[in-house]
Amino acid sequence: MPLSTQSQGDAEQYVLVASLDNARNLSNILKAITFKDYAIFSATPNGLKVTVEDSKCLQANAFIQSEIFQEYTIKEDSVGFQVNLTVLLDCLNIFGGTTAPGVSTALRMCYKGYGYPLTLFLEEGGVVTVCKINTQEPEEPVDFEFCSTNVTNKVILQSESLKEAFSELDMTSEVLEITMSPSQPYFRLSTFGNSGSAHYDYPKDSDMMELFKCTKTQTNRYKMSLLKPSTKALALSCKVSVRTDSRGFLSLQYLVRNDDGQICFVEYYCCPDEEVAED
């Protein structure tokens, strides 16, 4: 394979090498979190975590386990860097977005360590492209301190039922209000826009509802502008879990199947809007 022969000589220098036969298995999931230019990459022996943040109020993480990669070698316990995500995606799609079935772009991603660029070897149909993307000092991602013990309400829904709701959301509303309750309306998304209000209700016994565990009635509002990017992750996913904790922080976890049917996860954390109403 052209890619491995190219880097045979300097394999020892890389602290991280990750290869995929189909680069789309990485680029598709990264698109689900591309709402800012820069992303923090954090690689561990378990796999790759890519984090994008917005104004310390919203954080999106994409997890690609090491098993997804055809080759995954890491020489340290943790390797971190920051790159321009838009540039990375452009490189991953350098052979053009659309490909004939059966044709895919192969990727070998290599990193020598602090101060070195991220090197991508991309191959399709015998043509090889090498991209070197400058890296920066990774910022420390915000710790939202969201832990399972604090979770007050949790539902798991099939994404299909939420996709339509999210695509129809009234964008003139500044907030998206989420109500979760052990009693009516169970799970409700509400908007308050120029034309009036809208409510989307999902009852706990709906066959779209895979899990319903709500202990107390909570209503929280989140800025629409922060949550709108999560629609991309929703579009890719087949299931989504929605959790709120005692502070009203929101965790959205999306189960995404890639082209080869393997499972990856994307999660979004969001702070509630200033006035938190808990009734």
Added chain:
Amino acid sequence: MNCVLEGNAVKAFGKAIHSLSRIGDELCLDPMSKGLALRSVNSAHSAYACFLFSPMFFQKYNLGPEQGSETVQCKLLMKSILPLFRCLASIERNVERCQIQINTPNDRVKIQFFCRHGISKTHNLCFQESEALQAVFASHLCPNVLKAPARLLGEMVMHFPVSQEEITLSITPLRVSLRNYFDGGNDHMKIMYTEMSLHPDEFDYFQIGVESDITFCLKELRGLLSFAESHCLPVSVHFGAAGKPVCFSVEDMILEASVVLSTLIDSESRGPSQPAETLTVAPRTPTRCADVVPESPGEADCRKAAVLAGMELICSLLFRAMSPELGEGLPVLACCSDEEEAEEEDVMMMMRRSPTL
């Protein structure tokens, strides 16, 4: 008012709103004992459409007590209500029932969709109470009447590009033709002329009282034609000489819809294939009925009172000249005109459909 639509009726209702959205930026909901009317007028008042759904269209149709004595028309912004019905395919797939309630006290129209999997969507839309804006059109006085099978007109207008603003419909005893219309003689070389003719036999009903060429806005009509095709309803056309409004309408047991459009005044006598240049001698800004817009609310009130008096069922549409003092020499499309029959001045006429139609 409280009504419930089931199954396919929701999609038909949505399609009506799509058609109305081609006309104006506002939608009026008018719940009446004879049914729920949806109306829209364009800003120039040169196009009006009304969809009337009889109580049988609904699974449940109840007028509240306040509707007994007065009509409460709710005016909604089209951009508030159209998004709710934007994706008809998804409505067909997912929506089992739709409930519409008008609550006058809190100025809200509540539209609820009950969907598959127990999911429900509730929209509370703000409305304004408004004057009853209705066009009264004495179709029984129209000399020319056509009734075309459902697809015929749709297939004819398909040949015109979507950007085509206006078309001319010509009628002679031997044929009916449609051709594109453009004003301004500058771009002869860039315009594609399209004309198609139909033999009177193509129509379910053909009546010609006066040979005429009428030019009207095609874009505003497309919505109704699309609705007619989706419901396989024949389209009736009532019109007269150029300058008088034209009415396109469809009806079946449970609903009626009509679009009334003003037509260009053509002061020259015309032949079937008049070169477009001659039309430029007409006023550059085509005169349309109700460029004359009522200035004061008082006038609108008087009109409303006049309109409401003696109202009967089925569509009645006529454009009323609002301000005769506007523009001497500018002809007025309907009524207040001496050379026309005096009956036309009696604006409250209902349009009765001839049994032969």
